[in-house]
Amino acid sequence: MDAAGVFQEIPRIEDSRLAEIFAREVLGFLVRKELLSPEWAERILYWRHTGFNVHSLVRTKTKPEAERVGKYMIRPMLALERLTFLEPEGKVGYRWGRDGAGRVMSRHEALRRFRGEQIRDELAAKGIELRSTNWKGVAEEAAAAYKDVDEDVRVSHELGIGRLVAKVVPIGVMKG
DSSP: OOTTSOOOOOOOOOHHHHHHHHHHHHHHHHHHTTSSOHHHHHHHHTSSOOSOOOOTTOOOOSHHHHHHHHHHHTSOSSOGGGEEEETTTTEEEEOOSSTTTTBSSOHHHHHHHOOHHHHHHHHHHTTOOOOOSOHHHHHHTOGGGBOOHHHHHHHHHHHTSSOOOOOOOOSOOOOO
């Protein structure tokens, strides 16, 4: 976008090269602001997965479209809910990977906020039957502990990254 707010077309650049340029710019900014050491910036550039990615097939023509893409891109990759103080070691741990994918709240926080029996009663009021031998597990898996998948699907569809085909409503769920 130029100073007048008009988008200018640029020649096609390979996505991997764009990702490298972007990574170098962001890491350079962090080094200049003394938020990251030059040594760590250099280390990150050699990681197999640097955390920087480019998907150049998405095109925007208006400012609102560009803002929507930008909001999608700036979602944080580090979630405070995944940070844990490991008291015996005196260190901070970060949980990541498959456990917790899509969660916006740790299992511990969900247990603090919810009771399985309360969730059962709320669902019963909506005509949904819930049976469980583990009410703690029900509390850990409370719907509010997970991100709004509908929003991710909507944004993905609008950006052309994915395509909405159908919304599926489960009639039964078994876990365990």
